[in-house]
Amino acid sequence: GGCYGESDHKPIINNITHAHYEFEPAEAWACVSNEAKEFITKLLVTNASERPTAEEANKLPWLLNRTNQSTLLASLNQYQ
Numbered sequence: 659g660g661c662y663g664e665s666d667h668k669p670i671i672n673n674i675t676h677a678h679y680e681f682e683p684a685e686a687w688a689c690v691s692n693e694a695k696e697f698i699t700k701l702l703v704t705n706a707s708e709r710p711t712a713e714e715a716n717k718l719p720w721l722l723n724r725t726n727q728s729t730l731l732a733s734l735n736q737y738q
Contacts, residue, residue, distance in 0.1 A: 677704045693720035 673679060679702065681687040681695055697720040703709045715721060 675704065677702050691720065693723065697721060 681690070687695070697715075697718050700710055700718060701715065710718065716725075
């Protein structure tokens with residue numbers, strides 16, 4: 659079985675092992691920023707030597723901006 663019943667899993671496994679994916683359906687990804695998609699794309703690289711380390715991933719724009727926003731909100735909340 660699995661998630662897709664008794665169907666052939668070879669295409670799914672092939673897509674995973676070769677990092678073949680698309681951000682679809684488009685309407686599901688419409689509210690996701692390009693920076694977030696770039697973050698996902700950089701992490702879904704099959705060759706480990708080409709993937710960012712955790713330290714490098716922490717410096718990617720989407721995560722860096724999320725951290726900066728959280729820090730700013732925490733700073734603002736202390737004055738309420």
